[in-house]
Amino acid sequence: MSGPLLLQLLRRGRAAQRPTGALSGVRSIIDTSYSAHFMDFGRSSIPSVMRKLVVNKLSPDFREAVTAQTVAVPTPGDAELLVRNRFVGVNASDINYSAGRYDPSAKPPFDAGFEGIGEVVGLGLSASSRYTVGDAVAYFGSGAFAEYTVVPAKESVPVPAVRPELLTLLVSGATAYIALKRLGDLAEGETVLVTAAAGGTGQFAVQFAKRAGCHVIGTCSSDEKAGFLKSIGCDRPINYAAEDLAETLRREYPRGVDVVYESVGGSVLQVAVNSLANRGRLIVIGFISGYQTASGIPAFRGATLPAKLLQRSASIRGFFLPHFVGDYREALGSMMQMLAAGKLVCEVDRGDLSQEGRFVGLESVFRAVDYMYAGKNLGKVVVELLPPPVGNKL
Incomplete structure (x- = not known):
């Protein structure tokens, strides 16, 4: 099959496989040209809308600066992944971000959150050379406080499983x-x-x-x-x-x-x-x-x-x-090895002892920020955004 014909088939919304032979073993390409064709690895359709947290006003008061919004699920570009966020990390710097201190030129609205971990549920053509639907990935970048986030494939970190402990390393x-x-x-x-x-x-x-x-x-x-x-x-x-x-x-x-x-x-x-x-x-x-x-x-x-x-x-x-981005990959790789060898403790605080219980769902990010600033956390504060898909073994 010629390259142009393959692209035509993809644009029509049909999944395609690369030729066998010399390229056998290459992962299948998932067409994400249209939201109707987004499929998670459990074969259930991706919803058309999602919830995310957006900074609408610059303020060090997180609740004042940030609101939850319902928006369309984004479409990944050629070299991007669509990640279904399972867990997100809360950082002290989330308030600096919502106050506009990191980038004084940034004007609201802009997305909140720095780090997430979840499953790939859609991807572009170039990204499919390294990833496939169902892969577990973590990432460090803006816009993590959302049920789904588009992440550049080259900035994503493949992980063995969607575990909140891995989020502590990012x-x-x-x-x-x-x-x-x-x-x-x-x-x-x-x-x-x-x-x-x-x-x-x-x-x-x-x-x-x-x-x-x-x-x-x-x-x-x-x-x-x-x-x-x-x-x-x-x-x-x-x-x-x-x-x-x-x-x-x-x-x-x-x-x-x-x-x-x-x-x-x-x-x-x-x-x-x-x-x-x-x-x-x-x-x-x-x-x-x-x-x-x-x-x-x-x-x-x-x-x-x-x-x-x-x-x-x-x-x-x-x-x-x-x-210090040049040191990041080596640091992450070394810490992953320590964790796998049982030589590193990654303590996670999911809010089990908080007054309202565990941090579950996007809205609980607000509680998690308050909890951290009250000095109540022991370890990394983590919020579970979405439950695992039915049949997920990760």
């Missing part, structure tokens, strides 16, 4: 892995302080620092979280609700800490700076304590900062994951 795990590797300069025997250590990214920073042979301190807000931190290798959990963080660090670590993995900002950042050892490195991966304010930046008394850094030959380094 942003939270990758941030900790790359930041500590590229900016932490960890050496065996050093002391590492991880703030918000029982959260989505903190849990990974604890584990990676411990794998590097470091003594790890982790801050948290409850005895339950302190117990979890001990279970993943944290040498000294500090429950700041029961202990004074600054006093504890001065008393137990008089020479200071070598590396700080910091995501809280404000007064916690102040304590971290004052606790640096000679040649200490402080990595700023966020400052969640200020995200819900108008400026997004918590107050910080930095007038003496240059003198403190100079006196200790210390440094403060900022880390923003999109600036």
Whole structure:
């Protein structure tokens, strides 16, 4: 069959197979020219409409900025996948995104959400060389807070199954892995302080620092979280609700800490700076304590900062994951291997202990954001958007 004839058949909405022989084993091509021909791997038709979250107003108040809308299910282009989202991850930065802080030129409306995992239910012709309907994929990109999302095939990550634990690696795990590797300069025997250590990214920073042979301190807000931190290798959990963080660090670590993995900002950042050892490195991966304010930046008394850094030959380094895309594939591959070998804990919080129960359905993303900002989560906050298709074994 000639190439032009094949394309004509596809445009008529008929599925086609590539020729056998030298190309045997190549996956079938699924025509997604028309929504009527979208088929999931359970052979049930894709609906014509879906729900998604859209930023309609720039505001650090997520509920004020974002609304749920019913829209047509999108059609993937030639090199794209249509993913049926099963789980999506909630990040502290979702508020920065809805406030327009990442891209000041962005004007509403635009889609919300950074990361998702689900099944391929439709794809373009070029994308079919690598994927087929029914494949499990994860992705890191905008527009994840939707029942279906179109994702470039080259930016998708094939995964063995649609498990929420794998979702923890896309942003939270990758941030900790790359930041500590590229900016932490960890050496065996050093002391590492991880703030918000029982959260989505903190849990990974604890584990990676411990794998590097470091003594790890982790801050948290409850005895339950302190117990979890001990279970993943944290040498000294500090429950700041029961202990004074600054006093504890001065008393137990008089020479200071070598590396700080910091995501809280404000007064916690102040304590971290004052606790640096000679040649200490402080990595700023966020400052969640200020995200819900108008400026997004918590107050910080930095007038003496240059003198403190100079006196200790210390440094403060900022880390923003999109600036390190060249490290992303290696980081994700390495973490997947650790997880498969049982050497990495990926704690997921699906809201089971929240007042209204587990986070299920698109509307529960709002609850999940509130839950995280209330500091109630233990691990990565994940929302289940859609149940698995009938007969799905993933």
